[in-house]
Amino acid sequence: MKLEMTGIQKSFNQTPALLPTDLTLEHGKFTTLLGPSGCGKTTLLRMLAGLEQPDAGEIRADGQCIYSAAKRIDIPTHKRNLGMVFQDFALWPHMTVYENVAFGLKAGKQKSDLRQKVNEALGMVRLQGMEDRYPHQLSGGQQQRVAFARAVAVRPGVILFDEPLSALDAVLREEMRIEMMSLVRDMGLTALYVTHDQIEAMSMSDEIVVMQKGRILQKGSPETIYSAPSDPYVASFIGKSNWLTPNQSMVRPEHVTWNKTGHDDLCYPGTVLSVSYVGERYEVRVQMEGLGVWTAYMNQRMCVGERVQLYVAPERICRMDGYDHPSMKQNEAIAVAY
Ligand SMILES: Nc1ncnc2c1ncn2[C@@H]1O[C@H](COP(=O)(O)OP(=O)(O)O)[C@@H](O)[C@H]1O
Ligand SMILES: [Mg+2]
CATH class of the missing domain: 3.40.50.300 (P-loop containing nucleotide triphosphate hydrolases)
Structure with a gap:
């Protein structure tokens, strides 16, 4: 019906x-x-x-x-x-x-x-x-x-x-x-x-x-x-979201990498906050510099307090309403500089 x-x-x-x-x-x-x-x-x-x-x-x-x-x-x-x-x-x-x-x-x-x-x-x-x-x-x-x-x-x-x-x-x-x-x-x-x-x-x-x-x-x-939430609330409510700019652009944890995978990858520095072993992987929470806390996945244990670089391929970024806000461009520019 x-x-x-x-x-x-x-x-x-x-x-x-x-x-x-x-x-x-x-x-x-x-x-x-x-x-x-x-x-x-x-x-x-x-x-x-x-x-x-x-x-x-x-x-x-x-x-x-x-x-x-x-x-x-x-x-x-x-x-x-x-x-x-x-x-x-x-x-x-x-x-x-x-x-x-x-x-x-x-x-x-x-x-x-x-x-x-x-x-x-x-x-x-x-x-x-x-x-x-x-x-x-x-x-x-x-x-x-x-x-x-x-x-x-x-x-x-x-x-x-x-x-x-x-x-x-x-x-x-x-x-x-x-x-x-x-x-x-x-x-x-x-x-x-x-x-x-x-x-x-x-x-x-x-x-x-x-x-x-x-x-x-x-x-x-x-x-x-x-994979393509149209609203920040949807992005946060379903799965884990790593924000590049508040309420505007985010990347899912499985698309965050620990090494550069492409020449235009954006790179973000941070510090490991906590490590949770969940059987098939480690879920690592990282306090990002100038951003919030992200989640990334690892196949081995990391040390809390360790300084790390996380990489994001631009095509993996989900953009929501108002993504052309100046701060977005600014943050991407900051990332490239590292
Ligand atoms: N019979 C009712 N009388 C007064 N308020 C109600 C009644 N039924 C639902 N509400 C209110 O309407 C809103 C939506 O409720 P509801 O549809 O039950 O939400 P959900 O199922 O998503 O939890 C809530 O604020 C709830 O308190
Ligand atoms: Mg109900």
Whole structure:
């Protein structure tokens, strides 16, 4: 299902939670809303689901209007053809696994047909044989798989996830992340996923929408968001960034080298602040002269306090708005002089 939002906005008690926003979710794509707590992700998702009413704007599903403030159209949640998975699983505690999954399926189905659909959904999440258990008899990961099975059993046009893995421990979170991503992909579902976790967003998504303070800063593939951030906030929020000029130009740690690799490399002096061994490499934090602290990667241990030179190839520099500010040119000139 293709979903288009235009001019959607929402305030609570005169305070904007989401500023006027346009966003399109492409059919069959996995889109993630990524941003810090309070930036408006849940509000946007809930408006899409019909759980929160926008103050203005329009929402279309496959071209059909499902919400319009101006036209007074507001299709209720249960008619929007969507599935939802939340952080707290939201399973009915008094119902068995079977009953929880069956609940979402439309009434009027033949009993045998219903049983087949439920079994199919439970099979997908590898919970066959657990039909008669109650939620409290399941682990967190199993509960979330039931919630997922319930959401997809109806074959919704879009599935909405709001921080579905936040309540799980780190190991299980990674396992479930891969499992959910694969299931969503295999089923060809259109998905909107909300998280504040950049690793989740980067690893699962076709498209990432980075939000801050009720607005969208950038939308793009994980690769684009990482390698060509259009906004300093995006650059800082995702991955590590080494700033050449504040808020204007930066380089990623993997593109900082300890030796000159090209004749036009820029060279920056600094002093090693700390060294962290992370298994496959050393992450070295360096206090740069006249600049901030950078991160660079090394294959052997460095000494804290050691004076070093770091090199950056000009084509590896990401420039954001206003990069032609005089200080940029000045800093590049300073670098060349060393
Ligand atoms: N029902 C509500 N009543 C009042 N304020 C709300 C309500 N829901 C959300 N907000 C506020 O709107 C802003 C965005 O919230 P939310 O969409 O939940 O952010 P996120 O999901 O990104 O953490 C926050 O400042 C939050 O406090
Ligand atoms: Mg939220």
